[in-house]
Amino acid sequence: MQGLIMSHAISDAPLTLNVELGERSYPIHIGAGLLGDPRWLEPYLVGRQVMIVTNDTVAPRYLERVKQGLSGDREVREVVLPDGEHTKTLDSVSLIWDALLAAGFNRRCTLVALGGGVIGDMAGFAAACYQRGVAFIQVPTTLLSQVDSSVGGKTGVNHPRGKNMIGAFWQPRAVLIDTDTLRTLPERELSAGLAEVIKYGLIRDAGFLAWLEAHMEELRALDGAMLREAIHRSCALKAAVVAEDETEQGVRALLNLGHTFGHAIEAHQGYGAWLHGEAVGAGMLMAAELSHRLGWLDDDDVVRVSAILEAAGLPRVAPGNMTRDDFLEVMRLDKKNLDSRLRLILLRALGDACVHDATPKAELDALLETFPRG
Amino acid sequence: MQGLIMSHAISDAPLTLNVELGERSYPIHIGAGLLGDPRWLEPYLVGRQVMIVTNDTVAPRYLERVKQGLSGDREVREVVLPDGEHTKTLDSVSLIWDALLAAGFNRRCTLVALGGGVIGDMAGFAAACYQRGVAFIQVPTTLLSQVDSSVGGKTGVNHPRGKNMIGAFWQPRAVLIDTDTLRTLPERELSAGLAEVIKYGLIRDAGFLAWLEAHMEELRALDGAMLREAIHRSCALKAAVVAEDETEQGVRALLNLGHTFGHAIEAHQGYGAWLHGEAVGAGMLMAAELSHRLGWLDDDDVVRVSAILEAAGLPRVAPGNMTRDDFLEVMRLDKKNLDSRLRLILLRALGDACVHDATPKAELDALLETFPRG
Numbered sequence: 001m002q003g004l005i006m007s008h009a010i011s012d013a014p015l016t017l018n019v020e021l022g023e024r025s026y027p028i029h030i031g032a033g034l035l036g037d038p039r040w041l042e043p044y045l046v047g048r049q050v051m052i053v054t055n056d057t058v059a060p061r062y063l064e065r066v067k068q069g070l071s072g073d074r075e076v077r078e079v080v081l082p083d084g085e086h087t088k089t090l091d092s093v094s095l096i097w098d099a100l101l102a103a104g105f106n107r108r109c110t111l112v113a114l115g116g117g118v119i120g121d122m123a124g125f126a127a128a129c130y131q132r133g134v135a136f137i138q139v140p141t142t143l144l145s146q147v148d149s150s151v152g153g154k155t156g157v158n159h160p161r162g163k164n165m166i167g168a169f170w171q172p173r174a175v176l177i178d179t180d181t182l183r184t185l186p187e188r189e190l191s192a193g194l195a196e197v198i199k200y201g202l203i204r205d206a207g208f209l210a211w212l213e214a215h216m217e218e219l220r221a222l223d224g225a226m227l228r229e230a231i232h233r234s235c236a237l238k239a240a241v242v243a244e245d246e247t248e249q250g251v252r253a254l255l256n257l258g259h260t261f262g263h264a265i266e267a268h269q270g271y272g273a274w275l276h277g278e279a280v281g282a283g284m285l286m287a288a289e290l291s292h293r294l295g296w297l298d299d300d301d302v303v304r305v306s307a308i309l310e311a312a313g314l315p316r317v318a319p320g321n322m323t324r325d326d327f328l329e330v331m332r333l334d335k336k337n338l339d340s341r342l343r344l345i346l347l348r349a350l351g352d353a354c355v356h357d358a359t360p361k362a363e364l365d366a367l368l369e370t371f372p373r374g
Numbered sequence: 375m376q377g378l379i380m381s382h383a384i385s386d387a388p389l390t391l392n393v394e395l396g397e398r399s400y401p402i403h404i405g406a407g408l409l410g411d412p413r414w415l416e417p418y419l420v421g422r423q424v425m426i427v428t429n430d431t432v433a434p435r436y437l438e439r440v441k442q443g444l445s446g447d448r449e450v451r452e453v454v455l456p457d458g459e460h461t462k463t464l465d466s467v468s469l470i471w472d473a474l475l476a477a478g479f480n481r482r483c484t485l486v487a488l489g490g491g492v493i494g495d496m497a498g499f500a501a502a503c504y505q506r507g508v509a510f511i512q513v514p515t516t517l518l519s520q521v522d523s524s525v526g527g528k529t530g531v532n533h534p535r536g537k538n539m540i541g542a543f544w545q546p547r548a549v550l551i552d553t554d555t556l557r558t559l560p561e562r563e564l565s566a567g568l569a570e571v572i573k574y575g576l577i578r579d580a581g582f583l584a585w586l587e588a589h590m591e592e593l594r595a596l597d598g599a600m601l602r603e604a605i606h607r608s609c610a611l612k613a614a615v616v617a618e619d620e621t622e623q624g625v626r627a628l629l630n631l632g633h634t635f636g637h638a639i640e641a642h643q644g645y646g647a648w649l650h651g652e653a654v655g656a657g658m659l660m661a662a663e664l665s666h667r668l669g670w671l672d673d674d675d676v677v678r679v680s681a682i683l684e685a686a687g688l689p690r691v692a693p694g695n696m697t698r699d700d701f702l703e704v705m706r707l708d709k710k711n712l713d714s715r716l717r718l719i720l721l722r723a724l725g726d727a728c729v730h731d732a733t734p735k736a737e738l739d740a741l742l743e744t745f746p747r748g
Contacts, residue, residue: 094464101535106711129503132530132541156506161475167506168542337480 012224014040015232019151019239024171028151028239030231032224034178035139036065044174046135047108049075053096053123054114057083058141061184066114066139077103081119085272088118088158090166096126107131110173116142116189117149117276121167124155128170138172141181143193143227144277147200147234150175152242152252162333163263177235179227187220191313192277194219195258197230198308199284200237203254206351208233209308216311254353257345258283261318264330268322274315281314290359290367291347301350317374324368386599388414389606393525393613398545402525402613404605406598408552409513410439418548420509421482423449427470427497428488431457432515435558440488440513451477455493459646462492462532464540470500481505484547490516490563491523491650495541498529502544512546515555517567517601518651521574521608524549526616526626536707537637551609553601561594565687566651568593569632571604572682573658574611577628580725582607583682590685628727631719632657635692638704642696648689655688664733664741665721675724691748698742 014031034040050070054063059080070076079099081092100109113123113136120138127136138150156167182190194216201209211233212219218226238255245252262283265274288305291297309316337343342364343357388405408414424444428437433454444450453473455466474483487497487510494512501510512524530541556564568590575583585607586593592600612629619626636657639648662679665671683690711717716738717731 090464090468097533097540098535101533101539101707104707106707125503129499129530129540129542131539132528132543154506156503159471159475161472165475165505166471166503168503169506333475333478333480 015228017232017235017239019171020243021153021171024153026172026174028175028177028235030146030177030179030228030235032178032180032228034176035062035181036068038069038071040176041066041069041112041137041139042071044135044137045070045074045110046173047106047110048073049103049105049109050077050112051096051100051103051105051109052076052078052112052114053081053119053126054078055081055083055087055116055119058115058119062114062141062181066112075103077105081122083118085118085158085276088122090157090159093122093126093129093157096123097130100126100130105130105134107134109134111136112139113137113172114139114141115145116140117145120145120149121155121164122157124153124170124172125157125167128155128168133170135173136170138175140175140177142185143182143190143231144196144275145193146177146231147193148196148238150177151235151238152255162330163267177231179224179231182222182227187313189275189277190220190222192275192281194312195277195281195284195309195314197234198312199255199257199280200234202284202288202305202347202350203257203345203353204237204241204351205233206349208237209304209350213304213308213311216308220313250355253343253355254345257347257353258285258287260331260334260344261286261327263334264327265319265322267330268326269319274319278315281309281312282316282318285309285316286318286367286371287344287346289371290344290363293363293367294346294359296346296348297350301347304350315374317372320373322373324365327368389602391606391609391613393545394617395527395545398527400546400548402549402551402609404520404551404553404602404609406552406554406602408550409436409555410442412443412445414550415440415443415486415511415513416445418509418511419444419448419484420547421480421484422447423477423479423483424451424486425470425474425477425479425483426450426452426486426488427455427493427500428452429455429457429461429490429493432489432493436488436515436555440486449477451479455496457492459492459532459650462496464531464533467496467500467503467531470497471504474500474504479504479508481508483508485510486513487511487546488513488515489519490514491519494519494523495529495538496531498527498544498546499531499541502529502542507544509547510544512549514549514551516559517556517564517605518570518649519567520551520605521567522570522612524551525609525612526629536704537641551605553598553605556596556601561687563649563651564594564596566649566655568686569651569655569658569683569688571608572686573629573631573654574608576658576662576679576721576724577631577719577727578611578615578725579607580723582611583678583724587678587682587685590682594687627717627729628719631721631727632659632661634705634708634718635660635701637708638701639693639696641704642700643693648693652689655683655686656690656692659683659690660692660741660745661718661720663745664718664737667737667741668720668733670720670722671724675721678724689748691746694747696747698739701742 153171159165262279527545533539636653
């Protein structure tokens with residue numbers, strides 16, 4: 001695989017990856033300069049009517065460029081929502097439905113999600129439920145959404161009682177990842193995206209983890225070829241997992257490494273206070289420490305996890321105001337739990353995650369009590 | 375087929391029909407005394423947690439009986455919504471989600487829809503989108519929902535700008551049709567249900583249409599064997615169509631005979647003023663008259679359609695306050711339209727419906743101007 005990676009890096013051409021899901025299969029195109037080039041967007045549109053869903057941070061930067069990538073005879077409308085995780089609500093999705101109906105859009109239309117994971121999740125959910133399902137295309141503009149939420153068909157919104165509690169599985173017709181959009185991404189959000197990239201190495205690919213340890217500096221300096229490579233490798237790992245298990249009955253749960261703890265942090269702090277990737281970063285270190293307590297990881301493994309998170313600019317502590325019980329209260333509601341049993345994703349080794357539903361309460365309590373707080 | 379119908383009618387045992395949809399296949403059980411008998415509900419429940427969704431008309435009559443059909447170790451909750459089409463909104467579905475989350479329901483739970491089509495559509499949509507999809511079971515208590523909305527997996531809610539505009543395709547695990555529930559159904563609602571029964575004969579089965587002409591009086595007198603037969607035959611016809619075309623790309627559109635005109639009536643009069651089946655009844659006569667104008671039906675055919683609607687106790691006129699333009703305004707938004715082209719379901723003969731997207735404007739205008747008003 002190392003040879004393959006290097007050969008890709010020589011050319012500037014976009015890479016294409018196919019997510020294999022039978023009749024719901026779709027391509028992911030990754031490269032520089034995709035926005036504004038009709039070769040990448042036009043082939044995937046259904047019908048004449050196009051609704052671009054974006055937010056007020058992304059719209060001034062990229063909305064016009066996306067429109068340039070559409071042919072002149074399209075009926076193009078847009079919904080510009082406020083930026084931020086706090087907007088990921090049913091009310092925001094209702095605004096999208098209102099706009100579609102006000103414009104008289106029928107079921108042969110396409111929604112284009114232009115923005116980060118929040119926009120992608122909401123536009124995807126809006127598409128899933130508008131007239132019982134219309135086409136949509138993901139144009140993710142943050143590293144996190146490029147490597148995570150744009151692959152796999154999970155869409156939805158938060159509820160005051162829990163993250164992503166309302167939603168649907170709905171696959172896009174295509175995902176267009178323009179690495180140029182990362183040039184305007186705040187450094188903190190780049191780090192948050194790197195947390196998910198590191199996650200793929202930790203759960204499934206020790207070789208990729210080593211590659212990331214070697215190239216973290218270039219990634220943070222926005223080296224185009226390295227970014228394209230890391231995104232391609234991440235999407236390929238996620239696509240393989242999703243193709244095995246589209247509706248999360250089995251192996252797909254591994255993608256939630258760090259997420260059970262991370263969701264608890266996000267929910268307790270209020271959505272948006274911690275970036276999702278930051279919470280997942282701390283959560284992955286918690287999962288690694290718990291795996292160490294169970295005798296699966298050795299000291300050096302945990303040090304490597306901690307070091308790569310630090311190199312990516314991620315937090316390695318939990319919030320100072322969060323008790324053991326604060327964690328447990330949110331974790332009880334986690335979607336992975338079956339009946340009333342807590343299920344966690346842990347590491348048998350670096351590059352080898354597993355689903356674990358028999359964690360001794362004493363070990364979990366000890367972790368939640370002793371894990372460093374910021 | 376006549377022989378098959380007669381042989382069924384001899385026994386009192388429930389009839390079972392399988393809707394063939396691959397891994398989403400499910401049975402429909404039809405008979406007397408199904409509610410309260412654990413043999414019919416228990417086998418289809420997923421997980422321990424059960425949420426019964428019903429309304430304040432049905433709950434006093436049947437909620438306790440359904441609970442008697444559940445084993446003692448289940449965690450059973452209920453949501454009782456107000457009765458009526460005006461409650462078929464996203465806000466009502468949100469109440470179901472709130473109740474599920476407040477009770478800590480995880481994704482291994484089952485929603486039971488106990489009521490008419492409004493309850494079935496909302497509970498189904500709530501199930502489709504709760505934690506991206508949980509199990510649900512339909513227990514329809516009106517004739518309309520027994521022969522129509524409980525088969526096919528359409529779920530959703532209305533929007534101020536259009537009926538069923540927000541929703542999803544989501545299949546139940548089973549449908550339990552207890553014909554005893556029709557004994558408490560108002561006569562007007564029984565007639566509305568008969569409109570959909572007649573529809574199946576008109577679109578696909580001239581033999582069934584003749585059977586209905588012969589037995590309409592017994593059906594309106596709630597003869598149990600005749601009801602079971604009519605429901606079974608209707609569900610079988612719908613199931614065959616749905617199995618051919620689950621997501622309504624082709625033949626399933628035929629099930630919308632009378633619905634384009636009918637939806638226009640409902641939307642213009644305000645949802646609930648006309649019952650859905652009443653609007654469909656008038657809409658079918660409009661479709662028959664338009665088919666006559668196109669030279670497909672002869673005078674006698676139209677008279678037969680009018681006569682069976684009258685025998686079923688259905689209206690055969692459009693609302694007195696509704697102009698041609700009132701019809702056209704709503705019809706323009708119909709989900710069947712592709713791009714901006716109006717599509718109608720018409721009759722080439724009694725028992726043979728077709729999709730038609732080239733109706734001359736003059737013929738449509740003439741129908742909408744001359745069709746009798748009430």
